[in-house]
Amino acid sequence: EDQVTQSPEALRLQEGESSSLNCSYTVSGLRGLFWYRQDPGKGPEFLFTLYSAGEEKEKERLKATLTKKESFLHITAPKPEDSATYLCAVQPADSWGKLQFGAGTQVVVTP
Amino acid sequence: GAVVSQHPSRVICKSGTSVKIECRSLDFQATTMFWYRQFPKKSLMLMATSNEGSKATYEQGVEKDKFLINHASLTLSTLTVTSAHPEDSSFYICSARTTLRVDTQYFGPGTRLTVL
Numbered sequence: 001e002d003q004v005t006q007s008p009e010a011l012r013l014q015e016g017e018s019s020s021l022n023c024s025y026t027v028s029g030l031r032g033l034f035w036y037r038q039d040p041g042k043g044p045e046f047l048f049t050l051y052s053a054g055e056e057k058e059k060e061r062l063k064a065t066l067t068k069k070e071s072f073l074h075i076t077a078p079k080p081e082d083s084a085t086y087l088c089a090v091q092p093a094d095s096w097g098k099l100q101f102g103a104g105t106q107v108v109v110t111p
Numbered sequence: 112g113a114v115v116s117q118h119p120s121r122v123i124c125k126s127g128t129s130v131k132i133e134c135r136s137l138d139f140q141a142t143t144m145f146w147y148r149q150f151p152k153k154s155l156m157l158m159a160t161s162n163e164g165s166k167a168t169y170e171q172g173v174e175k176d177k178f179l180i181n182h183a184s185l186t187l188s189t190l191t192v193t194s195a196h197p198e199d200s201s202f203y204i205c206s207a208r209t210t211l212r213v214d215t216q217y218f219g220p221g222t223r224l225t226v227l
Contacts, residue, residue: 032214034216036218041202042221043204044204087155097160
């Protein structure tokens with residue numbers, strides 16, 4: 001059975017304090033792994049797609065990496081505006097485009 | 112690019128009435144759209160997959176007669192919650208899969224449904 005587990009559930013950071021979020025997965029053939037950011041009361045905002053182990057993508061203070069079993073989202077020198085819930089999702093190869101989401105990591109960055 | 116809108120953003124209705132939620136891809140064509148439901152402090156739960164011009168595919172446990180989905184064009188899908196009850200109150204979010212980046216879903220802003 002496909003599973004996506006995110007850790008930690010919640011993370012409180014001081015502004016400038018870098019950290020990493022983890023997304024571990026078990027899936028029968030990975031077509032892609034996705035990271036989204038979700039603000040309260042809003043829909044998820046697309047951040048990255050990763051397709052193969054060893055791949056890395058960056059956007060501003062965020063960097064996503066992928067191995068065969070997990071993905072990390074590194075937040076470098078975060079700012080209060082980086083506060084959000086970060087969702088990881090996998091797309092199994094036989095899923096017809098469906099995504100399976102993890103429970104998310106709620107990040108709070110304090111000034 | 113890749114903007115998805117939903118309407119309405121918030122709706123309050125009486126028990127027993129039906130509510131329609133629209134999902135539009137504004138700057139791209141979407142052969143496939145997805146409908147999700149999200150409970151407070153929980154992750155997204157896929158309800159159904161909507162393909163343009165064909166019947167929707169529902170996930171296990173989702174009542175297809177209660178949640179009617181229509182995908183009439185490449186830019187519009189609708190979700191109708193029929194005979195709504197308080198337990199249908201939730202945050203409903205749609206996503207659209209682009210034909211250019213076939214593996215990426217872009218999400219709408221969500222619709223907050225409250226059934227009194």
